[in-house]
Amino acid sequence: MRRSVLFVLLITSVLSFAQQEDEKQLRAIYDMALLNGKGYHWLDYLSNQIGGRLSGSLNAERAVKYTREQLDSLGLDKVWLQPVMVPKWVRGTPEIAYIETSPGLTTNVPVCALGGSVPTVASGIKAQVVEVQGLEELSKLGREKIEGKIVFYNRPMQADLIQTFEAYGGCVDQRYAGAMEAGKYGAVGVIVRSMNLRLDDYPHAGAMSYGDIPVTQRIPAAAISTNGAELLSGMLTLNPDLRFYLRQTCRQFDDVKSYNVIGEITGSERPEEVIVVGGHLDSWDLGDGAHDDGAGCVQSMEVLRLLKETGYKPKRTLRVVLFMNEENGLRGGNKYAEEAKARKEKHIFALESDAGGFTPRGFSLDGTDQQLELVRSWKPLFEPYLIHLFQKGYSGADISPLAGDEILLAGLLPDSQRYFDHHHAANDTFEHVNKRELQLGAATMASLVYLIDKYMK
Incomplete structure (x- = not known):
């Protein structure tokens, strides 16, 4: 019995010394x-x-x-x-984008090309906009409602998720695969709401992919700031026929x-x-x-x-x-x-x-x-x-x-x-x-x- 007590005391002493040593090192x-x-x-x-x-x-x-x-x-x-x-991949000259509610009446919005995107034509693209909340909505709309238009992905990060990386993961697919999927329905470009929980004027870059789509069939993709996304969404409610202009000169080497x-x-x-x-x-x-x-x-x-x-x-x-x-x-x-x-x-x-x-x-x-x-x-x-x-x-x-x-x-x-x-x-x-x-x-x-x-x- 006495030997067991001594053994326990020895082990306790060794563990205590190790803990003190670790505390000192930290x-x-x-x-x-x-x-x-x-x-x-x-x-x-x-x-x-x-x-x-x-x-x-x-x-x-x-x-x-x-x-x-x-x-x-x-x-x-x-x-x-x-x-x-x-x-x-090189961004090129600063991107230009605006919302046109009628000929000559425009509002500039902050955008940036997504990493890996193709450029627009030199003169830029201008088209009507279709707003969606995610990739799954594309198939519901079909080619008839998407072809020739710019797809606007506007699903925000989920603000009630305390773990912000979980909120990011819940909507980043529209940035990564948005152009690849929208192009299948004849879209001419995509605009993606920035992955940002705050409302501000900073567009957020990030990687995107075209999968195995041939280069000649790829469409340009850009991020729009959260304030810009809110503005565009609100203006679409008032005027579904507005047009969006985008010009970017990015290039892949x-x-x-x-x-x-x-x-x-x-x-x-x-x-x-x-x-x-x-x-x-x-x-x-x-x-x-x-x-x-x-x-x-x-x-x-x-x-x-x-x-x-x-x-x-x-x-x-x-x-x-x-x-x-x-x-x-x-x-x-x-x-x-x-x-x-x-x-x-x-x-x-x-x-x-x-x-x-x-x-x-x-x-x-x-x-x-x-x-x-x-x-x-x-x-x-x-x-x-x-x-x-x-x-x-x-x-x-x-x-x-x-x-x-x-x-x-x-x-x-x-x-x-x-x-x-x-x-x-x-x-x-x-x-x-x-x-x-x-x-x-x-x-x-x-x-x-x-x-x-x-x-x-």
Whole structure:
């Protein structure tokens, strides 16, 4: 009996010491991030000195060069570029759109071409408008009511959904497949309500697809701001015969070579096991990509710097990957997974930050029940930093190709209520990123990576 009591006391003492050690390490990480963080400075340069980083653009090349230089300066064990072919789509001159209620009586509205769209003819297109709430309405209307017209997709994000990414997922299909489907019924173009919960004058870009429709049969697609959508819908109620004018000069070029930017710290005990943390380096071109996803990139770079600066020596190899071409192709994520598989690398954990640089709330986890329970057991360590969400769900686009039976995938969950005010729009700019929130996110990511490295079997 006495031996059993002593054993219990010994185990309790060991667990208490481990918890104190973990609390001390997390405190050191957060202190370093908040008092001596580098991510905000890196983001300032990416946003204000480079700007929007559309795949295949000169700015994307400049971002690759800059981030590689910064990773080199951290004294990592290895930094390299991973070549990947990416699409090159160019917006061209600013788009022009207006509503014409009668000849010569027009009202300008803010629009932007959707990524991958074909241009209009040089003189633009002008046609009557048919408003729908989604793709399913097209078949009900039929070719008779659609042919020769511009289809106006006006389904808004569902405002009563607290999880804004769920609201986004509920209507983004009209942006992605709207032109492909409307073209089948003879439409001459599409206008899509911006994916934005706020009423404002910013049109939001984003990727769209024509599927396998021949180039000669593709129709132009543009996003209209939420205020513009409200105006157009209201005016259609009063005058169903109004006409809409659109002119855009965007163009798709041949694929070009770009790179994933990668840096790593070699593991001290299990170097063959890899932990990845990352974000996507490309962005849309309207703003400077500060939230989407410059924030995720600099936070991921910070993870390795914070662990290194606090003196932690990882057991596994810690790798930061700045993926290219998440926005309009996912080529970087697919290429990284393809090469990792070819080299037979063993990835045990991957974490992505691609939801903005807002206040962190927790993590979305994609793994086994056993893995999720392990992470949830660390909740008391995070609670002093107001991190309380550890939920099963989606992780991130760039790391999704790594999915397998053994790897745990995770996505940082910041507060998302303001994210879609900026997502893919001209106001996704540096001044809308809060330094403290950004650095809290980096510290939260570094803390989870530390615990995964230390405890995951």
